[in-house]
Amino acid sequence: MDVYDLFSSCRKGDICRVRYLVEQRDVDLNVRDKWDSTPLYYACLCGHEELVQYLLASGAKCEANTFDGERCVYGSLSDSIRRLLKDYKCVSVRAMQRNDFNYFLHMLLEQGQHSDVKFQVHGQTFPAHRCVLSARSEYFTEMFETKWNGKSLITLKHPLINPAAFGAILQYFYTGRMDIDINLVEDSRRLAKQCKMTDLIEELENKCKQVYDFVSSKPGTYVHVLSLEPHTCQLQEEMAQLADSALPTELQVGFGELPFNRVNRFPTYPDICFRVEGYDFLCHKAFFCGRSDYFKALLEDHFSEGEQLQSQPSTPMLTLHNIPHEIFIHIMYYIYTDDTELRMEDVFDVLCVADMYLLPGLKRLCGKTLAKTICEENVLHMWKTAKLFRLSRLEDQCTEFMAKIIERLVEQAEFAEIIKEDAASLEERQETDSVPLVDDIRYHIASNVQTYSAIEEANQKLEALEELLSSINIDC
Template identity: 85%
Template sequence: MDVSDLFSSCKKGDIFRVRYLVEQRDVDLNVRDNWDSSPLYYACLCGHDELVQYLLASGARCEANTFDGERCLYCCLNDSVRRLLKDYKCITVRAMQRDDYNYFLHMLLEQGLQSDVKFLVHGQIFTAHRCVLSARSEYFTDMFETKWKGKNLITLKHPLVNPAAFGAILQYSYTGRMDIDISLVEDCTRLAKQCKMEDFIEEMENKCKQLYEFVFNKPGICVKVLSLEPHISQLQEEMAQLADCALPTDLRVGFGELPFNGVDRFPTYPDICFRVDGFDFLCHKAFFCGRSDYFKALLEDHFSEGGQLQSQPSTPVITLHNISHEIFIHVMYYIYTDNTELITEDVFDVLCMADMYLLPGLKRLCGKTLAKTICEDNVLYMWKMAKLFRLSRLEDQCTEFMAKIIERLVEQDEFAELIKEDAASLEERQETDSIPVVDEIRFHITSNVQTYSAIEEANQKLEALEELLTSINIEC
């Protein structure tokens, strides 16, 4: 529903609605429709300058000389939009951080944090992590256990191994994304075949076909860069193997056979052990430090407080307190994959630990699970929880639900107290200043009201709300 609303709003040029959907509802602004078109494409097509500028600043992909970039440029309704696209340089850090997981993987490769292997390719050094490459490619798994076993520096001397192509393979392995000069497609394909990356090869071939057809049908268009967008589900599934392997043997019940002939034959090269409820989880500092400032401080600043694993003396042990192993499993899978299967019974405990471990994405995931349980009996409690944990989307969903049942809600003393508390929480509030929760409810009551009957219904709801405010001596 939100996705179709985003496309519709981009066609209309409704920047306020788009901002609401992107910033409050967390809708992906690079989502595709059935015609492989993005919201930015429709904003350009319809000539909405201000909206195009907002989408670009917020992370809409439109690099020059790429398929998406040239397609948007070609369809622009007017020159002002075309100039905006031409002036567009790159995605800002702020925009990249909207997607925490993709940004983390990008920085993991870019900065080589906690890397345990280096590749020397014709004079150029690439830092990497054996666990990531092993999870993404059976070829790397085999090589790290045979020809490259025990090596921290691996030299690739073959004349056909192009450094830029190798860098693109690493980029794809880490992020699922690739940006490569068209002239290097053949080199990338050759390397991908060597690395047994069939999905990558198929994706490259399909993208090349799409690109060539586009250029053929649009004379004058010049595409110099081939870009592959990540398939997040596949990336998450393969990174989940690292979490699967980190599970203690006693807790692997219910997990199916992993690739590469089972868990024991898929070494992940852990460098940290978390002990929870007496269970040892063999994990990777690169993931825990990269995704959580809490774990970064724990592992880097207080490392001397830990012990060592008897079976692997080189692996430090950190004991985590005040968390059960069941909840830690949720945290661990989120850290590796940006996702975890939550059940209602566990979600509050996971939310508390996500807040403690400084994992805002996991908090949002908990918020999505909680949103599915919103009902008349718990909506006020949910709203307070959303405020406490700063879950803006859940808070918005609660006020949206309140707007639907406002005529019954105004009869509850607890709702009146909630409004008073929200008013009191505002510093230096004057008598006529607005109250956030009231403003949000009013917004949802009046949004998308188009028919006469809907207007009548909205007016009745607003009147009920105003009567309550008057009865508790609040003017806003």
Template identity: 75%
Template sequence: MDAYDLFTSCRKGDISRVRYLVEQRDVDLNVRDKWDSTPLYYSCLCGHEELVQYLLANGAKCEANTFDGERCMYGSLSDSIRRLLKEYKCITAQAMQRDYYDHFLLTLLEQGQYSDVKFLVHGETFQAHRCVLSARSEYFTAMFETKWKGKNLIPLKHPLINPAAFGAILQYFYTGRMDIDVSHVEDCKRLAKQCKMGDLIDELESKCKQVGFGELPFDRTDNFPSYPDICFRVEGYDFLCHKAFFCGRSDYFKALLQDHFSEGEMLQSQPSTPVLTIHNISHEIFIRLLYYVYSDDTELSPENVFDVLCVADMYLLPGLKRLCGKTLAKMLCEDNVLHMWKTAKLFRLSRLEDQCTEYMAKIIERLVEQPEFADMIKEDAGAVEDRHETDSIPLVDDIRFHITSNVQTFSAIEEANVKLDALDQLLSTIGLEC
């Protein structure tokens, strides 16, 4: 339903509705309909320039010499939209920031926080992290254990190693993308071959563009050195980790680790690795958190999702909270919708909150008979600062919106009016008007 709404809004040029669907409902900007068309295509076709600009800035795909790119270009209603498409860059800062994990990885590379190795390439210095390079390349794994073992500064003096190409290879290691001039493609291919990166070689042989890949940084199945610099101890279990990832992904861990270890316990097996004991969390839940920190995904179930949500909130991991919200949304039913709404409000999960009110709108005639629902409305009304008798109540407003949205036929209008009457009657019974 959300995808259909997005296509309809793009055809109409309703940018506020598109913003809501993208930013609140997390609808995929590159979704396709049965005609293999995208929201961007319809926006171009109907001449909505401002909307086209918004979609491009937020990650809509429109590369040159691709099916989608050429279709949007030739279908555009105006020359100004065509100019927008021609000036389009594959990844914008705003689009990158919409994906917190990609943004974190790019920042990790550019700022070099907690880097444990530097490469000197013909006068240019590149900061990096052994754990990422080892996970992405067998070549680097072998070199860190042999020729480069124990070295923090590694000079690369071979005349065929181009600094720009080396920087592009590092960018690919961290983000799966390459921004490189065409003149350096052959240099990149040479380095990719040396690093045994078959996927990148194949990509470069076709063209240099955005690419996808598996989870970072530990998407290899073989046992390789990961060069940990922190050990978290949870319920007696030791987890060897990396400050770069935990500090980069969580302000909580950033503050914790930066202020810690002036005098602390060290791991016996690795004397240079400090140990931090984490309390008030089970090792099973910490494993779920660990997967998220390193791969931007984790396995959630009805049994663990509430515990993971609490931990995500405590450790300041908004992306993990959103994953929990998506799992909770799949569990939504008439028996738990009120509890889910309270959870969404408590943890500020706006999308889940909206999904709950949408569900409430569908069952409002039965919901008004529940005392708990009436109490929720009273509580929500009381939360409005300096509320007057006729002021609106957010929960009621949201339910009314979903009752009346997309009502087009006469029978649907009648059904909506019945639901609105039931809600108004409840408000009158509990002495509230809005």
């Protein structure tokens, strides 16, 4: 429903609604409809310049000389929007951090923190992580165990290996995305064939055909860069193998039973062991430090590698206290895959630990799980939880639900107390200043009112709310 609302609002040019959907509802800006069109494309097509500016600043993808970029430019209603698109350089850091897992993977490749292998290709050096390459490619798994076994510097001298194409292949391994100069597509395809990446070869061929058809039908356009978008599910599944392998043997259930499950037969090269309630989890600093500032400070700034794992003397060990191993498993899978299957009986514990370990994305995931259970009996508790853990989307969903049941809610003493507390929490609040909770409920009552009967119902709800405010002496 939110996605449909986003497309509709972009066609209308309703920037307030788009801002609400993006910032409060966490709707993906780069979602595509059945015509392979994005919200930005419709905003350009319908001539909403201010909205186009907002979408670009918030992370809508429109790189110059790419398929999406050229399509938006070609379809723009006005020259001013075309100029705006052409002046657009790159996704801002703020926009990249909206999807922090993609940002993490991008920075892991760019900065090479905690890398354990380097590739040298005709004078260019590419730091990498054997765990990532092994999880993503059986070819690299085999090479690390045979020809490249024990090597930290691997020199690739073949004259047909182009450094830029090799960098693009690494980008694909790490992020699932590939941006390659159109003139280097054949070099990339050759490398993909060498690495036995049949899926990538097929993607490149399909994208080349799509670009060719587009350029042929739009005279005057030219695409310089070929971009492949990531298949998030596949990337997560393959990164999950690292979490599977990190599980202690006694906690692994059913692994190795299926012929395509590689978890028991490829090394992941761990460099840190977390001991939790006596269980040893063999993990990777690159992931834990890159995903959590808590672990970054713990492992890089304050960790003395005094303890060693007896079974692997070269692997330092750190004992984590006050966390059940079941909850740590959720933390670990989230760190490696940006996802974890949450049960309602665990979600509050995971939320507390995610807050302690500075994992805002996992907190949002907990918020999504909690949102599915909002009901009249728990909505006030949920709202308090959302406020406590700064879960803006859950908070908004709670106030939206409150707006629906406001006529019954005003009869509850707890609701009146919550409004008083929210008013008191504002520093230097004047008597007539607004109260955020009240404002949010009013907004949801009034939003999307389109019929006379709906207007009458909304007025009744607003009257009920005003009566409560009057009874507790709050003027806002």
